[in-house]
Amino acid sequence: MGLDIGSTKICACICEIGPYGDIHVRGFGTSASSGLNKGKIVHAEDLQRSIEKAIQRAELAAGARVDQVLTNLPVLETAFMHNTGLIISKEESGKISEAEKIECLKRSKAISKATDQTVLHMIPLYFKVDDAMVQNPVGVSGTHLETQTHIILVDTDQLNQITFMLKRLRLKIAGIVYDGLAAAQTMLSDNELKNGAIVMDMGGRFTKVGIFKNGLLQRASVIPIGGDTITQDIAQCLKTSIGEAERIKILKGAVNFNQINPGEFVEIRTDKGEKTSIQRRLLAQIIHARVTEWMTLIQQEMSFDFDPHYSIALAGRGSQLTGLDRYVEQTLNRKVRLMSDTLRDLGDSPEHASAIGVVVYGLKSRAIAVSAPPPPSQDPFNRFNSWIREFF
Ligand SMILES: Nc1ncnc2c1ncn2[C@@H]1O[C@H](COP(=O)(O)OP(=O)(O)OP(=O)(O)O)[C@@H](O)[C@H]1O
Ligand SMILES: [Mg+2]
Structure with missing residues (x-):
């Protein structure tokens, strides 16, 4: 299930995922958002009731119950920053290793953030080995590895509250996606x-x-x-x-x-x-x-x-x-x-862009497993795109 927690409406979308990661939308449910004021959670019980209502409606429409959810978060207090990570390789082979790539990404994550913020996404925008751009630095000959990442920070309290609510609704959280990333997956x-x-x-x-x-x-x-x-x-x-x-x-x-x-x-x-x-x-x-x-x-x-x-x-x-x-x-x-071709193909409309988008993003970043994922050469998404938090 994809969940869009918007400032005016909650939308739940139940999707069936085919073996190749193909999405079949089975049903939607919406409810008016309550418990939010200007995008901030002010009454958690009210918000949970709204979420529950949207989910029940979606389950009724789909004729199925779900226990796995991908969601966005209310966007208030989302912050964005770019940061650079640098590392000098010590590999005897003279080639950058996987561990060094991860260490370089870790360094770019070392930002000064407020104590009440959590890194939701860390998106590596590029890698350079000895000043030459490379898609993946692992195995590339060179000593100086540099990466620039786009970091998306969210309010820790909002993140914890939503996580807690979904767990109370007995849902397993397969991923949390920044809303602007989710909508783009279905709009572009x-x-x-x-x-x-x-x-x-x-x-x-x-x-x-x-x-x-x-x-x-x-x-x-x-x-x-x-x-x-x-x-x-x-x-x-x-x-x-x-x-x-x-x-x-x-x-x-x-x-x-x-x-x-x-x-x-x-x-x-x-x-x-x-x-x-x-x-x-x-x-x-x-x-x-x-x-x-x-x-x-x-x-x-x-x-x-x-x-x-x-x-x-x-x-x-x-x-x-x-x-x-x-x-x-x-x-x-x-x-x-x-409108977008993706939504047209799914027989859907832009008002569901985020609810379906979180599921699409979950598939692309492999937060949702499929039995036959695309071969890496055809996969435009970097595995590190979103769920980098799991690695550290
Ligand atoms: N037919 C329409 N013409 C113009 N505005 C509309 C129409 N239908 C809905 N709206 C407006 O769209 C807004 C709600 O948009 P949407 O459902 O995308 O928001 P949301 O996802 O709940 O919020 P957010 O993304 O900001 O958290 C409301 O301000 C509503 O007045
Ligand atoms: Mg919205």
């Missing part, structure tokens, strides 16, 4: 993951931006704006309840206010219970103001050097806002799409 093709692409998961409270190349997450960032931020703006500006703001956002919301006829009106109910009507254009102007800030923050986070041709896949239900995909395309000046 293997070609895009290898040659370079961007995923923006626009959720309720957060937007997770990830830049991928060589099958690896090169850069990542979490921006504290999502669909719910817009709902709150609407509720505040139009003096309505959150529920009413959400309703009109989904039914009549749009980003490009210039394209809306000033004569078009929307009926709303204010928080005093009165019915009134407002220009739909005004609704779109409120949305546009926040979307502009949203894009500015995303641009700031992506203001480093990478290929201007990388296209963007939008995930998360926050991206379903009318006109948002075109707006992102124009602002960030690159191709944008909302």
